[in-house]
Amino acid sequence: MLVLEHATKFFGAVRALEDGEIELYAGETHALVGENGAGKSTLVKILAGVHRPDGGRMLVRGEELELAGPAAAREAGIAVIYQEPTLFPDLSVAENVFMGRQPLRRGRRIDARAMHRRVEELLEPLGVRLDPGRIARGLSIADQQIVEIVKALSLDAQIIVMDEPTAALSAYEVRRLFRVIETLCGSGRAVLFISHRLEEVFEICQRVTVMRDGRHILTEPIEGLSSEDLVRAMVGRELVAREETDRKAPGAAVLEVERLTREGVFLDVSLSVRSGEIVALAGLVGAGRSEVARAIFGIDRYDAGRVVLNGTPLRAGSPAAAMAAGVGFVPEDRRQQGLVMELSISDNIALASLGRLQRFGLLRRVVERRFAQDWASRLRIKFGRTTDPVGTLSGGNQQKVVLAKWLSRRPRLLIVDEPTRGIDVATKAEVHRLLLELAREGVAILMISSELPEVLRVADRILVMREGRLVAEHGQAEATESSIVAAATGQTGMVLP
Amino acid sequence: MQRELEIGAEQAEATAPRSTGEASPSGGRGRDEGAGPRAWRLARWEVGLLVATAATVVLGVTTSSQFLGSYNIFSVGLSNGEVAIMTLPTALIVIAAEIDLSIASTLALASSVLGYLWMHGWPMPGAIVAVLVLGGFLGLLNGLLVTRLGLPSLAVTIGTMTLYAGIAEIVLGSTIVADFPSTYTTIGVDAFPHTDLSYSAVIFVLLAVIFGVVLHATPIGRSIFAIGANQEAALFAGIRVKRVKTGLFVVSGLIGALAGVLYTLRLNTAEYDNGSGLILSVVAIVLLGGVSIFGGKGSLVGVFLAVLVFAGLQDALLLTNFPEDATDTVAGGLLLVSVLVPYVGGVLSRLRRSTARRQLGSAP
Numbered sequence: 001m002l003v004l005e006h007a008t009k010f011f012g013a014v015r016a017l018e019d020g021e022i023e024l025y026a027g028e029t030h031a032l033v034g035e036n037g038a039g040k041s042t043l044v045k046i047l048a049g050v051h052r053p054d055g056g057r058m059l060v061r062g063e064e065l066e067l068a069g070p071a072a073a074r075e076a077g078i079a080v081i082y083q084e085p086t087l088f089p090d091l092s093v094a095e096n097v098f099m100g101r102q103p104l105r106r107g108r109r110i111d112a113r114a115m116h117r118r119v120e121e122l123l124e125p126l127g128v129r130l131d132p133g134r135i136a137r138g139l140s141i142a143d144q145q146i147v148e149i150v151k152a153l154s155l156d157a158q159i160i161v162m163d164e165p166t167a168a169l170s171a172y173e174v175r176r177l178f179r180v181i182e183t184l185c186g187s188g189r190a191v192l193f194i195s196h197r198l199e200e201v202f203e204i205c206q207r208v209t210v211m212r213d214g215r216h217i218l219t220e221p222i223e224g225l226s227s228e229d230l231v232r233a234m235v236g237r238e239l240v241a242r243e244e245t246d247r248k249a250p251g252a253a254v255l256e257v258e259r260l261t262r263e264g265v266f267l268d269v270s271l272s273v274r275s276g277e278i279v280a281l282a283g284l285v286g287a288g289r290s291e292v293a294r295a296i297f298g299i300d301r302y303d304a305g306r307v308v309l310n311g312t313p314l315r316a317g318s319p320a321a322a323m324a325a326g327v328g329f330v331p332e333d334r335r336q337q338g339l340v341m342e343l344s345i346s347d348n349i350a351l352a353s354l355g356r357l358q359r360f361g362l363l364r365r366v367v368e369r370r371f372a373q374d375w376a377s378r379l380r381i382k383f384g385r386t387t388d389p390v391g392t393l394s395g396g397n398q399q400k401v402v403l404a405k406w407l408s409r410r411p412r413l414l415i416v417d418e419p420t421r422g423i424d425v426a427t428k429a430e431v432h433r434l435l436l437e438l439a440r441e442g443v444a445i446l447m448i449s450s451e452l453p454e455v456l457r458v459a460d461r462i463l464v465m466r467e468g469r470l471v472a473e474h475g476q477a478e479a480t481e482s483s484i485v486a487a488a489t490g491q492t493g494m495v496l497p
Numbered sequence: 498m499q500r501e502l503e504i505g506a507e508q509a510e511a512t513a514p515r516s517t518g519e520a521s522p523s524g525g526r527g528r529d530e531g532a533g534p535r536a537w538r539l540a541r542w543e544v545g546l547l548v549a550t551a552a553t554v555v556l557g558v559t560t561s562s563q564f565l566g567s568y569n570i571f572s573v574g575l576s577n578g579e580v581a582i583m584t585l586p587t588a589l590i591v592i593a594a595e596i597d598l599s600i601a602s603t604l605a606l607a608s609s610v611l612g613y614l615w616m617h618g619w620p621m622p623g624a625i626v627a628v629l630v631l632g633g634f635l636g637l638l639n640g641l642l643v644t645r646l647g648l649p650s651l652a653v654t655i656g657t658m659t660l661y662a663g664i665a666e667i668v669l670g671s672t673i674v675a676d677f678p679s680t681y682t683t684i685g686v687d688a689f690p691h692t693d694l695s696y697s698a699v700i701f702v703l704l705a706v707i708f709g710v711v712l713h714a715t716p717i718g719r720s721i722f723a724i725g726a727n728q729e730a731a732l733f734a735g736i737r738v739k740r741v742k743t744g745l746f747v748v749s750g751l752i753g754a755l756a757g758v759l760y761t762l763r764l765n766t767a768e769y770d771n772g773s774g775l776i777l778s779v780v781a782i783v784l785l786g787g788v789s790i791f792g793g794k795g796s797l798v799g800v801f802l803a804v805l806v807f808a809g810l811q812d813a814l815l816l817t818n819f820p821e822d823a824t825d826t827v828a829g830g831l832l833l834v835s836v837l838v839p840y841v842g843g844v845l846s847r848l849r850r851s852t853a854r855r856q857l858g859s860a861p
Contacts, residue, residue, distance in 0.1 A: 297733075299732060299733065319732060319733065319734075319735045320735050320736075320737055322735075323735040329733065331733050336727070336729055336730065337729050337730055337733045338730060338733065339727075339730055340722075340723050340726045340727045340730045340731065340734075340793075341726070341727065342726040342727070342793050342794070343722065343723065343726060347719065347723075350719075351719070351723060351731075351734040351736070352734045352735055354716035354719055354720070355716060357716075358715065358716055361715055361716075362710070362714050362715055363714055363715060363716060363718075363719065405734065
């Protein structure tokens with residue numbers, strides 16, 4: 001029904017998709033699995049017409065097709081249901097379904113009755129009860145997805161792509177969604193089902209495609225495969241040699257997090273990081289890792305538990321207090337959180353140290369510039385002048401500016417969230433060396449990373465989070481990519497409530 | 498303000514897992530625009546203002562020989578002093594990507610309360626101090642509504658703009674207090690000793706220096722720029738965003754009240770609708786001064802020059818026997834100019850870039 005071959009997609013110099021391939025048959029539920037960054041989302045966006053591929057071809061019902069945009073994808077009978085649908089909250093279910101193409105009656109007035117009738121007709125075979133006249137605001141995510149599915153059906157979509165639809169659903173809602181999917185397939189449509197939960201893949205899908213590093217790895221019927229097979233295919237690469245350095249035994253605990261909880265985000269997270277130790281938080285995107293880090297640093301509040309730094313409880317909700325206690329935080333979104341793009345390199349480096357660069361309340365420009373220059377050269381940042389806007393730097397150098405900003409404060413605990421995302425290989429290695437060096441100097445480091453080779457390469461201990469909880473802890477010696485992926489995707493055989 | 502809303506939503510909802518996405522490739526893309534250093538881009542705007550100031554003076558001198566006369570200078574300062582003073586905190590707030598539209602209503606309420614207290618037998622110094630404290634509180638209310646409840650300052654201060662003006666009317670009603678002691682009302686008649694400037698103009702110059710130093714040479718000033726340019730990044734750098742913003746609103750209220758005191762005394766009139774309509778001039782001047790309405794950009798030098806252009810232009814028009822109510826015309830016109838010039842500049846440079854790209858593209 002749909003064939004995508006050799007699809008490639010570049011974002012600037014970054015290759016997000018190298019050899020994307022997918023083949024869907026009518027009436028099948030096809031799973032697409034892979035680690036974070038494997039290229040699944042890019043592939044979905046190509047199918048949705050959001051991204052135009054740089055190479056490869058696409059056949060829909062045997063016809064070669066080039067999607068000019070989302071409208072063209074809709075025309076071709078492809079509908080994408082996202083994890084969190086975006087409905088118009090103040091319009092009714094029926095109005096959302098028929099947005100922009102409402103049935104009209106005489107005088108170009110919207111025919112509300114026909115609209116409601118049509119929605120009910122579409123809902124019926126799905127076995128879902130939903131009032132078409134209800135306002136979309138307050139609908140559960142599961143119901144919002146149903147609305148999107150109904151919308152797809154009203155457009156007569158034959159190919160329905162679901163991008164991690166179950167991530168935010170309760171067990172009951174997942175069951176209902178599965179029934180809906182079965183109905184869809186029963187009527188001869190093809191469903192592409194993307195999920196990190198392998199047990200779901202085994203339950204509902206007939207065939208599976210595994211992607212890794214932007215490439216198609218395999219497409220096979222699910223029957224002959226075990227979950228170990230899938231995990232191995234997802235991880236695949238050879239293990240990266242660990243950067244061996246003369247590591248000292250870690251010292252006293254710097255950070256102790258005790259039963260930290262934020263309703264609906266993370267639950268009962270306890271962990272500690274000792275001086276000179278690098279602890280990694282692994283897990284899938286959305287498992288709550290960044291949220292824990294934000295709570296520790298005081299960006300977000302938490303509902304229960306406490307954070308202790310060097311034996312002293314840390315005031316909640318105050319980044320300034322965390323900084324005073326010696327915490328540095330390199331956030332995950334460099335452009336939005338790490339840097340003020342409009343300000344210069346020197347301003348950015350100095351931004352967290354303004355208090356120290358003043359005398360009698362006045363900033364000393366010369367001292368500030370020398371300070372920035374000093375740290376910029378220590379981290380070997382490549383720049384023209386320190387007064388250039390930081391936005392003129394490459395991604396890797398921007399990340400070094402963020403690091404410089406925090407290292408210049410000489411933190412005792414450094415939290416780094418995805419420290420090497422989107423930066424080149426050489427800088428990546430530099431950042432790794434830097435982290436190891438800091439640890440040798442006795443800094444405690446908490447690293448969040450979705451890149452398993454990176455985690456295995458630098459971390460002393462690896463904690464795995466899944467759906468807001470800590471589910472596993474591995475020492476550096478016994479951790480493997482497979483064991484981490486298994487824990488992160490819930491394949492450990494552990495029974496979770 | 499847009500930015501602030503987004504952050505507010507994010508904090509309320511925690512981060513949506515989707516938003517992080519996979520394989521974020523956007524990190525690699527750099528923007529090619531804005532290559533020139535920020536300082537130079539601003540400086541260009543200020544050079545333009547300097548030219549505009551000179552042109553205004555030339556225009557004034559050609560229309561009337563009195564333009565640079567000491568009496569005219571005094572009266573220009575007198576009639577624009579309060580507006581000028583109010584541009585200072587407004588500039589800082591706009592740079593922090595917020596806005597305070599209630600400052601002119603604070604002036605009105607301060608005027609009413611000053612009249613009320615004097616009428617009820619308060620000594621002048623006590624009444625003035627009380628009014629200034631009141632101004633601080635009015636600003637604090639704005640600040641708390643914006644930072645603690647996370648409401649957009651545009652909506653909050655449109656509300657308090659009307660609210661404060663309304664309270665002013667309740668306090669004084671139709672009463673007009675016009676019997677302030679002459680030792681105080683002399684500021685409406687005499688120049689500051691050894692100058693040709695009104696008291697309000699002198700206070701403006703002093704405050705402008707203080708605000709300029711705070712904005713451009715202290716950690717607080719740097720924080721204001723950072724907050725305005727990217728509030729989230731400022732927060733992640735440990736800047737006390739809420740505290741800085743609340744402080745700005747308090748200062749704004751305080752300065753509004755100070756302007757109210759000056760306004761009342763120089764006219765020797767406390768009336769509930771004193772200063773109505775001044776807010777338009779204040780905002781117009783701030784934007785003309787090169788302060789970005791989106792926050793993060795601007796300089797006090799620019800605002801200072803914009804005050805000169807505004808006051809000079811208005812005065813020149815008055816001297817040509819332009820209708821009395823020239824103020825709004827000037828304010829509105831300058832507001833448009835200050836928005837249009839950068840826009841046209843932006844369009845031109847985009848045009849230039851795209852033609853350059855097309856030429857590049859068509860080359861083999």
